[in-house]
Amino acid sequence: MNRSKFDLAVGVFVALGMLALGFMALRVGNLASFDGSEGYRLEARFDNIGGLKSRAPVKSAGVVVGRVESIKLDNTTYEAVVSLRVKPEYRFSNDTIASILTSGLLGEQYLSLDVGGDPSYLSDGARIVKTQSAFVLEKLIGQFLFNKAAESSGTSK
Amino acid sequence: MLLIGLEALGASITRTLDRLGLAARFSWGVVSVAGICLVRFSLLVREMYFSGVKSLAIISVSGLFVGMVLAVQGYEVLQRFGSAESLGSLVALSLVRELGPVVSALLFAGRASSAVTAEIGLMRATEQLAAMDMMAVNPLARIVAPRFMAAVVSLPLLAVIFSSAGVLGAYLVGVQLIGIDDGAFWSQMQASVDFRVDVLNGLIKSVVFGVAVGLISVFEGYHAAPTAEGVSSATTRTVVTSSLSVLVLDFVLTVSMFRGLS
Amino acid sequence: MSVATTDAMTDTMIELSNVRFGYSERVILDGLNLKVPRGQILAVMGGSGSGKTSLLGLLGGRNHAWSGEVRVAGQNVSSLNRAGLYGLRRQLGMLFQFGALFTDLTVFDNVAFPYREQTDLPEPVIRDLVLMKLEAVGLRGAAQLMPSELSGGMSRRVALARAIALDPTLMMYDEPFTGLDPISVGIIGRLIERLNQTFGMTSIIVTHDLNETLRIADRVVIISEGKVYRDMKPQEVRESQDPFIRQFADGLPDGPVPFHYPSPAYADQLIGEA
Structure with missing residues (x-):
């Protein structure tokens, strides 16, 4: 086999590899979609974030509008500080409510933004004041049992 | 009796350390002349043909079938929880993070590296390397380095081809055969596969595997005993050592790459 | 092509003085002295394991003497670094026991190998040179064959054409007659003789084959117990x-x-x- 045949075959091989990498990037992965490096930053504080992770989607009315950038714990208030990046084309009112929800019963957790009626908009670095923590099943069950117990002891009197 | 056991243990440790030292010096020698592949690109192209192009068929067919099996098995489990649409993300994540780099490295070790070991071992046994050395041509640069670099370059390409074939296989079974929604399949996949975290880390893995498998194959070939038996046992050692190193390295890399994520 | 040094001007091609060499604990050569003038055909004989092949290794710098001095073409072999050694080896040719042809290259490409690796000659010039060397060993017609298609004698001749490609000043032959039929032995012997005469090479033949060697050699050295046991003319060997x-x-x-x-x-x- 002569040299040009090697060149051709190896060229095809490398092209195929690049094609596969492109397929990985655009069709399988999410390189083309919003990767959180642009847009403006917002901050929200929660009592409990449940299972929220960094890079989790930020949705409004079900549409992905950004991603969670980082999650930290504030050492004085013991609140979770979630910073997120929102695509520049979306704007949210000052009284927007941020809540942590779960997609489906067992799905991953995401941050939901629900717009209020305030005419002014959140700007870069602003803080979302109204937040609603993640719904934690154990706490809810505990609360339910406690209420039930209180109820039954109340009726027996 | 105990003393004899200890003695044997000590001897085998010494032997192992000796061989490791030899391997380290040899690896350094190979890496330091690997630049020849840039100067004489045709040497690398030729070896990429023999290790890369010739592994293409086995890699893509294996990838396709692994993807198809993953789809069938994954669907079995996922549909119990009513989340059959997550099949795309299950298959893609398994392939991109683990199966793509690992299985293609294992197949590569069996298909290409063993041949490289046998080839270099035979060249040594028939004094071809000595003849080259006597002609003032460094066999480490002319013969060994291109074969090593071919593994380093080919394996990542083969791994992404494997993963892509696997995703296509899962698509064929999951969407065309089982009937999962086309849009949900892809969008679930895109939502969970992160290019930088998953695809690039998978690629880094396969580069590391390429370095390991490449070095092992040329080392075993270059240091094979110059007999038929020596070459055949070197070939076996290449496959065994490569496979074990790939699996151990995979564990180490997975822990360091993905631990913080989940 | 050869580097002009004081020694190279004189008539001594090889000089070994008090060389000691061995593998790990086994001493092979001990106190070996040998001086070979330019243009001589020297036959080195000895039993198996007497260190004949080690001697060639020492001359080519593949083995390193434990002590003593090995000088080839005026250069102290053990003092050379890799680049210096490769510089020296460009003046040396070696025919390996079984030819050691590159099995993945054709006969033509095997002979072209030294030119392509060591020179910047254009391909048409290389082609002419290769055909000339192949003609010298009578195998111009076999240029496109693969080494696996050659007989033992033919591959030895191709290897010879490859070894003389860069016109070496010293040729080393490691068992050139082993495993060949009498006709091939005669052909190889005659080629060695002719190369020596036409190009003025110095030749060292390590061999067991007494008949052919005595016919072509100028001098016979017998090595035993790590030393030169006898140093004589071929005629003296016959009559000894x-x-x-x-x-x-x-x-x-x-x-x-x-x-x-x-x-x-x-x-x-x-x-x-x-």
Whole structure:
């Protein structure tokens, strides 16, 4: 086999590899979609974030509008500080409510933004004041049992 | 009796350390002349043909079938929880993070590296390397380095081809055969596969595997005993050592790459 | 092509003085002295394991002497670094025992290999040179064959054409006649002789084959126990009454070189182990 045949075959091989990498990037992965490096930053504080992770989607009315950038714990208030990046084309009112929800019963957790009626908009670095923590099943069950117990002891009197 | 056991243990440790030292010096020698592949690109192209192009068929067919099996098995489990649409993300994540780099490295070790070991071992046994050395041509640069670099370059390409074939296989079974929604399949996949975290880390893995498998194959070939038996046992050692190193390295890399994520 | 040094001007091609060499604990050569003038065909003989092949390794810088000095073309081989060694080797040619042709290259590409690696000659010039060298060994017609398609004698001739590609000043032959039929032995012998005459090469032949060697060699050196045992003319070998040389020349199984590997007394061992 002569040299040009090697060149051709190896060229095809490398092209195929690049094609596969492109397929990985655009069709399988999410390189083309919003990767959180642009847009403006917002901050929200929660009592409990449940299972929220960094890079989790930020949705409004079900549409992905950004991603969670980082999650930290504030050492004085013991609140979770979630910073997120929102695509520049979306704007949210000052009284927007941020809540942590779960997609489906067992799905991953995401941050939901629900717009209020305030005419002014959140700007870069602003803080979302109204937040609603993640719904934690154990706490809810505990609360339910406690209420039930209180109820039954109340009726027996 | 105990003393004899200890003695044997000590001897085998010494032997192992000796061989490791030899391997380290040899690896350094190979890496330091690997630049020849840039100067004489045709040497690398030729070896990429023999290790890369010739592994293409086995890699893509294996990838396709692994993807198809993953789809069938994954669907079995996922549909119990009513989340059959997550099949795309299950298959893609398994392939991109683990199966793509690992299985293609294992197949590569069996298909290409063993041949490289046998080839270099035979060249040594028939004094071809000595003849080259006597002609003032460094066999480490002319013969060994291109074969090593071919593994380093080919394996990542083969791994992404494997993963892509696997995703296509899962698509064929999951969407065309089982009937999962086309849009949900892809969008679930895109939502969970992160290019930088998953695809690039998978690629880094396969580069590391390429370095390991490449070095092992040329080392075993270059240091094979110059007999038929020596070459055949070197070939076996290449496959065994490569496979074990790939699996151990995979564990180490997975822990360091993905631990913080989940 | 050769580097002009004071020694290179003189007539000495090879000079070994008091060389000691071995593998790990086994001493092969011990106190070897040898001086070879330019243009000579020297035959080195000796029993198996006497260190003949090690000697070629020392000359080519593949083996390193434990002590003593090895000078080839005026250069001290053991003092050379890799670049210096490769510079020296460009003046050396070596024919390996079984040819050591590159099995993945054609005959033509095998002979072209030294030109392509060591020179910047354009391909048409290389082609002409290769055909000339192949013509010299009578195998121009076999240029497009693969080494696997050649007989033992033919591959030895191709290897010879490859070894002389860069017109070496010193040719080393490692068992050039081993495993060949009498006709091929004659051909190789004649080629060695002719190359020596036409190009003025110095040749060292390590061999067991006494007949052909005595016909072409100018001088015969017999190595035993790490030293030069005898240094004589071919005619003297034929006439020698030395039991060691006679055993070698006549192929006697037992003699100064014992048939038996060193062992305890036969009777003692048989009775002792019963």
